[in-house]
Amino acid sequence: xxxxxxxxxxxxxxxxxxxxxxxxxxxxxxxxxxxxxxxxxxxxxxxxxxxxxxxxxxxxxxxxxxxxxxxxxxxxxxxxxxxxxxxxxxxxxxxxxxxxxxxxxxxxxxxxxxxxxxxxxxxxxxxxxxxxxxxxxxxxxxxxxxxxxxxxxxxxxxxxxxxxxxxxxxxxxxxxxxxxxxxxxxxxxxxxxxxxxxxxxxxxxxxxxxxxxxxxxxxxxxxxxxxxxxxxxxxxxxxxxxxxxxxxxxxxxxxxxxxxxxxxxxxxxxxxxxxxxxxxxxxxxxxxxxxxxx
Amino acid sequence: xxxxxxxxxxxxxxxxxxxxxxxxxxxxxxxxxxxxxxxxxxxxxxxxxxxxxxxxxxxxxxxxxxxxxxxxxxxxxxxxxxxxxxxxxxxxxxxxxxxxxxxxxxxxxxxxxxxxxxxxxxxxxxxxxxxxxxxxxxxxxxxxxxxxxxxxxxxxxxxxxxxxxxxxxxxxxxxxxxxxxxxxxxxxxxxxxxxxxxxxxxxxxxxxxxxxxxxxxxxxxxxxxxxxxxxxxxxxxxxxxxxxxxxxxxxxxxxxxxxxxxxxxxxxxxxxxxxxxxxxxxxxxxxxxxxxxxxxxxxxxxxxxxxxxxxxxxxxxxxxxxxxxxxxxxxxxxxxxxxxxxxxxxxxxxxxxxxxxxxxxxxxxxxxxxxxx
Numbered sequence: 001x002x003x004x005x006x007x008x009x010x011x012x013x014x015x016x017x018x019x020x021x022x023x024x025x026x027x028x029x030x031x032x033x034x035x036x037x038x039x040x041x042x043x044x045x046x047x048x049x050x051x052x053x054x055x056x057x058x059x060x061x062x063x064x065x066x067x068x069x070x071x072x073x074x075x076x077x078x079x080x081x082x083x084x085x086x087x088x089x090x091x092x093x094x095x096x097x098x099x100x101x102x103x104x105x106x107x108x109x110x111x112x113x114x115x116x117x118x119x120x121x122x123x124x125x126x127x128x129x130x131x132x133x134x135x136x137x138x139x140x141x142x143x144x145x146x147x148x149x150x151x152x153x154x155x156x157x158x159x160x161x162x163x164x165x166x167x168x169x170x171x172x173x174x175x176x177x178x179x180x181x182x183x184x185x186x187x188x189x190x191x192x193x194x195x196x197x198x199x200x201x202x203x204x205x206x207x208x209x210x211x212x213x214x215x216x217x218x219x220x221x222x223x224x225x226x227x228x229x230x231x232x233x234x235x236x237x238x239x240x241x242x243x244x245x246x247x248x249x250x251x252x253x254x255x256x257x258x259x260x261x262x263x264x265x266x267x268x269x270x271x272x273x274x275x276x277x278x279x280x281x282x283x284x285x286x287x288x289x290x291x292x293x294x
Numbered sequence: 295x296x297x298x299x300x301x302x303x304x305x306x307x308x309x310x311x312x313x314x315x316x317x318x319x320x321x322x323x324x325x326x327x328x329x330x331x332x333x334x335x336x337x338x339x340x341x342x343x344x345x346x347x348x349x350x351x352x353x354x355x356x357x358x359x360x361x362x363x364x365x366x367x368x369x370x371x372x373x374x375x376x377x378x379x380x381x382x383x384x385x386x387x388x389x390x391x392x393x394x395x396x397x398x399x400x401x402x403x404x405x406x407x408x409x410x411x412x413x414x415x416x417x418x419x420x421x422x423x424x425x426x427x428x429x430x431x432x433x434x435x436x437x438x439x440x441x442x443x444x445x446x447x448x449x450x451x452x453x454x455x456x457x458x459x460x461x462x463x464x465x466x467x468x469x470x471x472x473x474x475x476x477x478x479x480x481x482x483x484x485x486x487x488x489x490x491x492x493x494x495x496x497x498x499x500x501x502x503x504x505x506x507x508x509x510x511x512x513x514x515x516x517x518x519x520x521x522x523x524x525x526x527x528x529x530x531x532x533x534x535x536x537x538x539x540x541x542x543x544x545x546x547x548x549x550x551x552x553x554x555x556x557x558x559x560x561x562x563x564x565x566x567x568x569x570x571x572x573x574x575x576x577x578x579x580x581x582x583x584x585x586x587x588x589x590x591x592x593x594x595x596x597x598x599x600x601x602x603x604x605x606x607x608x609x610x611x612x613x614x615x616x617x618x619x620x621x622x623x624x625x626x627x628x629x630x631x632x633x634x635x636x637x638x639x640x641x642x643x644x645x646x647x648x649x650x651x652x653x654x655x656x657x658x659x660x661x662x663x664x665x666x667x
Contacts, residue, residue: 035440085643091439092377093642096583099576103635110628225444268456275448282437292527
């Protein structure tokens with residue numbers, strides 16, 4: 001029972017980070033229809049940029065803020081250089097540009113920072129877990145979860161209550177109508193990429209705190225794909241539920257299935273789950289069902 | 295795209311000619327010259343080390359291996375509209391089936407003496423890879439587009455990162471890799487050891503794959519695939535069994551991938567899952583994006599990508615002699631990633647129809663030269 005609860009809490013905590021990254025993914029898809037396969041590398045970028053600032057002696061919270069700023073700049077840059085020209089192109093072209101982008105970013109990161117695992121030194125969170133009732137919760141997970149949730153609420157408020165957020169929602173809903181009301185679609189696309197870079201960046205910084213920063217953090221960023229498929233591609237609440245569910249599933253697979261399938265079942269399980277899930281519910285829990293006509 | 299504008303005065307009189315392999319005598323002559331070039335001239339040149347040496351035959355083998363994989367991807371993406379990002383998984387299945395058959399299967403002595411073990415294993419590997427690909431093609435009955443991409447990605451991670459790495463590689467308790475000692479891979483009396491022998495094997499398999507694909511594409515099956523790609527709902531109303539043809543497409547693509555994988559076995563001293571990363575799947579898709587439509591697109595794309603990497607390497611090595619640029623050689627793998635990413639982005643933005651379209655334009659210009667109408 002204790003093991004069950006511990007796995008559950010860890011799953012929820014990690015799932016919070018996935019939810020944050022998945023939010024960025026869903027935003028890009030909702031606003032500009034781009035299916036982004038470079039999310040893993042955006043996560044990686046965030047992890048390394050935060051690490052670079054932190055190892056220069058900047059306090060952790062401040063370095064996360066710096067990562068946000070750099071994320072905005074990079075997001076706008078990437079959107080302007082690569083994706084702006086591809087609006088209206090076939091889906092494969094847009095997806096493959098994000099793939100090309102992911103290679104470019106990965107190569108760049110490896111060129112600059114190498115492939116060795118680096119850790120945040122001095123450690124930001126104490127290694128001693130704290131206890132609630134009979135649950136032991138590691139400090140890293142707890143604060144990561146809190147930060148992810150706080151940022152998540154900030155993003156949601158941004159959408160609901162600010163002018164920019166509303167114009168993004170309008171574009172996502174109906175691009176033509178939004179354009180006729182004076183919303184600049186190009187601004188919205190750039191903004192959605194900036195936000196995606198920001199959320200992935202913070203997600204990466206938090207994930208990097210758990211096991212150190214190396215290329216495999218990018219793989220963790222890729223886990224948003226099962227998460228968004230589960231929740232439905234264009235649903236913001238779906239991203240949260242999907243992210244947390246994937247976190248929980250992953251940890252349960254690691255705890256309970258590892259005995260039967262030794263090896264990397266924890267890494268693979270979300271993808272296997274996704275493949276089976278797609279067979280039964282291809283549009284996810286809350287995605288829009290596309291009705292096709294000739 | 296497959297059609298060429300015929301010169302003035304050449305025309306087809308019936309459908310058989312329209313579907314023919316070699317539509318005019320000029321094309322027939324060009325094709326015979328091409329076959330002569332790849333089967334006779336290139337091996338001869340490398341034998342006497344004129345222009346080419348055996349290093350370049352190795353490069354040619356790499357091109358052939360890439361092209362065989364890319365043909366399968368072209369079949370899925372280019373002809374049936376089934377986008378795949380997990381093709382390396384099927385190449386890996388082919389390679390592992392072939393290796394396991396060679397190393398572990400209790401062959402009768404007769405077959406070993408005749409040196410038939412490897413040829414048989416190539417065929418079996420291709421069929422196994424085909425069925426493995428059908429297994430992961432099953433979701434295509436219900437989903438398409440982006441969702442299909444995700445299931446093929448799942449195929450990659452489940453096959454290579456889980457099944458092959460965690461279980462298959464551990465068969466025999468050797469840890470990570472299967473070593474293939476020299477002399478284990480034999481076709482008939484010849485042990486496949488030198489680049490020239492591999493080159494011949496590669497060119498035979500590649501020609502075989504191209505013939506399979508070209509023949510399928512000009513038959514009912516190929517037309518059904520193209521109909522599904524263009525509009526699957528319309529195709530269904532025309533009486534095409536979509537699921538059957540999609541799965542058949544997955545099978546043939548997997549079959550070609552299996553051939554490629556089984557060929558790769560003779561090219562490496564030890565086989566490990568690192569030969570088939572997700573990167574390789576993406577690379578194959580990148581190859582056909584750069585190459586463009588058609589069978590020739592896959593081949594131009596492979597030639598272009600492999601040669602670009604070779605040229606990059608040749609540029610990096612002399613540059614790294616300068617002390618300040620020494621880091622280039624250490625970081626070559628990463629520079630390769632960056633170059634590949636940039637090449638894909640640049641082609642999609644500036645040349646979205648690929649190399650084969652450019653080639654088609656050039657060819658047509660000269661077909662009608664000097665008086666185009």
